Amino acid sequence: MATAHFLEVDGSVFDCPICLERYKVPKVLPCLHTFCRQCIHAYVESFAKPESDEDENSAHYIECPVCRQRVVAPRPNISSEDWANTFPGNHLLLSLQEMNDGQETPKNSVLCEPCKRVNERKIALFYCSNCDEKLCKSCYSYMHSRIPKYLNHNVTGIIATDSILPSSNDVDHCIIHKNKSVRFFCFDHEELSCSVCYDAIHHKCTNVKPLDEITENNNEEQLEHISCVIASFKRKLNSEIKKTITNVQQIEELQETIKNDVVTFVNDAKIQLDELQDKFLKNLEVMHAFEKSCLQNKQITLENFVQNLAHSELTLTKANANRPSRMKFLTKQRVKIDLTRHFDDFIKQENSYNWTTYEWKENAMLKSIKEMENIGNVRVIHDDSDFVSDLRREIELIKTPTTRNLQNPTNKASVVVNYLTSYFVRCQEDETVPWITDGEFLNDGSLMMVDKKNSCIKRISSTTGTTSILLSKKSEEIRGLCTTDGDEKVFVSVGDTISEFSLSPTFRYQKDFSKEKMEFYQLVARQDIIFAHIGNPWCVRVIRKSDGKILKTLTGSSCGYGYFALSRDGNRIIYSKPGSVVCDEVESGNQVFQCSLKELGTVRKSIKGIGVDFHDNIYVCDSIGSSIIQISNDGKFVRKVIPKLHQIKKPYAICFDKSGKKFFVSSWLDTHCKIELYELHF
Incomplete structure (x- = not known):
């Protein structure tokens, strides 16, 4: 019997010359020196040189880190990752490494039986x-x-869960180089790195910090934030597990129902076919008996006719034998009369003298049954689920880097955003694609929105998702709206005035609210006043509801065609200026903070959507990145709270409900208009 002999190999044979650690996916160069795939990838990225300085498209080359033999890229303009992947794997080294690992298997370990x-x-x-x-x-x-x-x-694990979880000591070690401690964090790649990873991969990155510098200002709040995300993750996973169990039970019941229905259907069909067969055979028997009787009567008639002809023939023969002329005449006449009478009787059954046959023609449905390949099909329907997308967004919340002063959010800014649903804003026959620029959540859950492109106010039902038009002004432009807390009244900016409408029981015009003619845009109501965004010149004015009197024009509010929002108490105003988002005190006009677009991580000249949540954190739309950015209420923390919206591209407006815990985002596209609803969990 053959016996396996393991080689005794020095462990250094399995160490990469670059990182000095055990090989991870060993790749061999043409000179036969071997390196980790990630190490040679980093080496190529850092030290690849063009063969010709004059030709930018010439192939690059590297020198082997060990023997300095030149290795030329397989083609010009190949990426460092693709180049590293083209090097063949060192399968011999892998085999030796596996054999060596086998020798190091603990004696009391449970071994794989197929491998043994x-x-x-x-x-x-x-x-x-x-x-x-x-x-x-x-x-x-x-x-x-x-x-x-x-x-x-039925497969179960045989190693305790605790044994496969990383220990507290493992957290401090590099995941690639197990014997090295992590010392840096690269914000460009969002990766922890040891000194070897830093030298090989991150030495050219612009935003790398030692861990000691980062942990001085971090981390309790951020750990709490991640714990909040994990708790939400677990809640959703457990909910999905329950749904899956219910789904399994449901399809089990459906399978049994379908099976019973098919058996019942086939049995009923068999009974029906048996009944139809009995009926058909009886009818066939009756029809056959009748046709047979007709043919038998035909036979008797023909035979009688033949006998009559024979009798007439005999009479004529006797008459011709020495009979007087008088008797011959009488005999002839009598034979004529008899022949005529017998023929008349014969032709009365004329239809009986046709040739009779049977022709069988099956029912088309019976023929189709014989040609059927199956009795039906079961179609599997997979309803679209946002479960994975929601989890992906939760993970993005953890992965998303902080971009302002490397500070963490306060507890009030630590939120998890859950996607709820989405609606298409439907067009009427004479309308173009809607453009939703403003809106409100009504107390019944429906949405009331301004369609600026079609100059109308639309309402979307929260139960059916249908779109209806509340107000349409083709001759004047509708730009903004706001409601009172109880939804009793709606104020709408129509052309150069603000009009007041009642909302309950029906949407009805009451009066024009403003006294002065101005170019009104966005409106925000707070108690007995309205903040109105005015054009020509651009500013925000405070107007009293009771008489339309302008109480104040906010200094520093020349935000151009941008959006503004108010804090929950109305003491702060946040608006977009070219290149920044600014927060001012309403009463004094003093600036609280300012965030540049660079700090927000967007290149758009002006943010078009601004909203404020329950804790006065600010949310703006990044139409280039299709994301929602959160600014903490003190302006010290900025992050992408939704790195990627569910389906919307080019978000334009964001509108919160009265609780500050739910909002919708509208799109800005030429092909269709869609809104998505989200909910905050603090």
Whole structure:
């Protein structure tokens, strides 16, 4: 019997010359020196040189880090990652490494039984009760996770969960170079790095900080924020598990129902066919008896006619034998009369003398049954689910870098945003694609919005999602609206005035609110006053509801065609200026803080959508990045609270409900108009 002999190899053979750690995906150069794929990738990215300084499109080359032999790129303009991937893997080294790892397997470890049969030593992580075998990760992945007949096997883990979780000591070590401690954090790549990773990968990055510098200003709030995201993650996963269990029960019931329906249908069809068969055979028997009787009567008639002809023939023969002329005449006449009478009787059954046959023609439905390949189809319907998208956004919340002073959000800014649903804003027959620039949540859950392009106010039902028009002004431009807290009144900026409408029980015009003619845009109501965005010149004015008198023009509010928002108490105003978002005190006009677009991480000249949540954190639309940016209420923290909206591209407006815990975002596209609803969890 053959015996496996493991080689005794010095561990340094399996160490990469660049990182001095165990090989991770070893790649061999033409000179036969081997390096980790990530190490040679970083080396190529850092030290690749063009063969010709005069030709920018010439192929690049590197020198082997060990022997300095020149290695030329397979083609010009190839990326460093693709170049590193073209180098062949060192399978011999991998085999030796696996054999060496087998020698180091602890004696009391549970070994994979399929691997033992081919003289390999790998630790078993799973147990299959159907196969009654212990399996390593590879055997489990390639057999029980891929081959259909193994998919239903009962496989359980045989290593305690705690043994596969990283210990507190592992957290401090580099995930690539296990013996190195992490010392830096690269904000450009959002990666922790040890000194080797820094030298190989991140030495050219512009935003790398030592961990000691970062942890001085961090981390309790951020850990709490991540814990909040994890808690939300667990809640959604547990909810999805319950839904999945319910779904399994549902399809089990549906499968049983379909099976019973098919059996019942087929049995009913069999009974119906049996009844139709009996009826058909009886009718066939009656018809056959009748036709047979007709033919038999035909036969008798023909035979009688033949006998009559024979009798007439005999009479004529006797008359011709020495009979007087008088008797011959009488006989002739009598024979004529008899022949005529017999023929008349004969022709009365004329239809009986046709040839009779049977022709069978099956019912078309019966023929289709014989040609059927199946009795029906079961269509699997997979409803669209936002579950994975929601989880992806939750992960993005953890991964999203802070861009302002590397500070963490306060507890009041630590929120998790959940996607709720979306609606298409429908066009009427004579309308162009809607352009939603402003809106409000009504107390019944429906949405009231300004369609600036079609100069109308539309309402979307929260129950049916249908779009209806409340107000249309083709001759004047509708630009903004706001409602009172109880939804009793709606104030609408129409052309150069503000009009007041009642909302309940019907949407009805009451009066023009403003006394002075101005170019009104966005409106925000607070108690007994309205903040109105005015054009020509651009400013924000405070107007009293009762008489339309202008109480104040806010200094520094020349925001141009931008958006503004108010804090919950109305003491602060936030608006967009070219190149920044500014927060001022309403009463004094003093600036509280200012965020540049660079700090917001967007290149757009002016932010078009601004909203404020329950804790006065500010939310703006980044139409280039299709994201929503959050600014903390003190202006010290900025992050992308929604790195990627669900489906909307080019977000234009953001509108919060009266609680400050729910908002919708509208799109700005030429092809369609869509809004998405989100909810905040603090």
